[in-house]
Amino acid sequence: MTNQANEPGAEALDLAGKHIVLGLSGGIACYKSAELCRGLVKAGATVQVVMTEAAAQFITPVTMQALSGRPVYSSQWDGREPNSMAHINLSREADAMVIAPCSADFIARLVQGRADELLSLMCLARPLDRVPLLVAPAMNREMYAHPATQRNLAQLQADGACVLGVGVGSQACGETGDGRMLEPDELLEDIIAFFMPKVLKGQRVLVTAGPTYEAIDPVRGITNLSSGKMGFAIARAAREAGAEVTLVAGPVSLATPRGVTRVDVKSASNMLSAVAAHAQSATVFIATAAVADWRPAAASAQKIKKDGSGQTPQLQFTENTDILATVAGLPAAQTGRLFCVGFAAESHDLLENAQAKRLRKKVPLLVGNIGPDTFGQDHNALLLIDAQGSLELPRASKLSLARQLVREIAGRMAACAPTDQKATTP
Known part of the structure; x- marks a missing residue:
């Protein structure tokens, strides 16, 4: 039932x-x-x-x-x-x-x-x-x-x-x-x-959201179906929870949440640069963006046109730098001063793939969802995975899920904070 x-x-x-x-x-x-x-x-x-x-x-x-x-x-x-x-x-x-x-x-x-x-x-x-x-x-x-x-x-x-x-x-x-x-x-x-309870008061939260766009030529590119709604909801929920929030957004047409600082980017390399500029001062990093894994090795300066031969253009690809893994490898993340949260949009075997991704990216918390069920939608269901196991957040609005996720993050941060910090945590 x-x-x-x-x-x-x-x-x-x-x-x-x-x-x-x-x-x-x-x-x-x-x-x-x-x-x-x-x-x-x-x-x-x-x-x-x-x-x-x-x-x-x-x-x-x-x-x-x-x-x-x-x-x-x-x-x-x-x-x-x-x-x-x-x-x-x-x-x-x-x-x-x-x-x-x-x-x-x-x-x-x-x-x-x-x-x-x-x-x-x-x-x-x-x-x-x-x-x-x-x-x-x-x-x-x-x-x-x-x-x-x-x-x-x-x-x-x-x-x-x-x-x-x-x-x-x-x-x-x-x-x-x-x-x-x-x-x-x-x-x-x-x-x-x-x-809203101010469970992240005093924290500086960095969120990525939306897709990236990798240019093939001046009028074409590679992207995905991510709408950015989940990341924007998380940015809003973090701000409601008392945090100072910076949102690095790919090419989406969403209104900036109240009180959130927004940085617009286009490609994965643009997003990496923006994240690197803000990660050093952040205490929480939430990588919600659906970042392209590959990009054309060299974008054409002019539109690639059909020549009537039926031959397809030969495109060479190169791998984009992994933004989440890069941030998770920073000294602040390694010492626990920067709490990293990754997202995994899968098409099948969500639990197994998300568990593997968490270990591969070396982050304390990985949030999994089924991409086709969430891209462009206003509702979603999430699976939270950490070293202790998994927790399912049943289907709800993305804002409702974002608020639940923020509470989960705050609870995990409080639990792993050093004893001297726990005594002063708001």
Whole structure:
């Protein structure tokens, strides 16, 4: 019988069980808050919207009530609260308060500890030890760059708030620059990441992803069907877990995960150079990329054309340097300061081939999967192999598997860390 808990559609929602107070201050970016509210609900959260009087000039409470499925609050004197203490009741229920948009004026209110309307009063009254405050600034570029705003943002962070970034681009006023509120999907990704356990805090993770492309001539080349989705999911999961992440990506058209540094490469030699430049400072290397084993010995400077003879061109191949084996051979990897994880995409005999590859590459952890079942797909199943045996991660979304893999890596690193390091590991 199929275990429905392992079916892709049965996976846990990222914010299941979380109750979010979504606060809106005045600004045109309120139109993005509607989509953010919808995204939070779809991720499993319950959302209580609280709006300032200024926010209601840009979007109606009716809209936010329809999207959240809950009545919207805007007055500290709201008669729906029997004890007339909406600022206490609503803040105590929250797992987090998110102010999006957070205008320059509202940032100043927070820093000053103002409490002259419901939303700022709730921020002041919230229990600091268990209700975090996340703010998404939104304002004109000159307002954002003003020393007073920058001082206020720095003080807000010093007071314990999590200040999310801002976007860069065209603004409603017609100007262009910093200060736009982040897009709803970016904010949602940041909020989800905020709640994730920081099992890799302090680690520097280097990930490779996607295929490589080995040129035959200016218009043709050798590549494979890897989409890069697994590697990008791992980069996101590592960042969610608190790591500083560098992603070396082959030729794929995927969006860079939030907070991840991306290095784009094309060929296996390009990828080797990029990995070599970052491996010395990394503490974890995850080789997810499907790197070409061979490349043409010499790419033609011009397109190789048919001549009508029926004869095929004679191509000579040379073997690419093994990136995983190269990194695993570094002194940092040999001494345990760099934890190396390899991937094996096989077409058959997964366990046997993956076990052999782990020993051949000399890495502590090898992740196996069946290539035809994963390339280009949003779901996968993984087989983790180390010196103690194997562990199967049943089919799930690649992001779900990436988060499980990150936890497994963190656990293995903690188990093999020297005693003096275990005492200080976050």
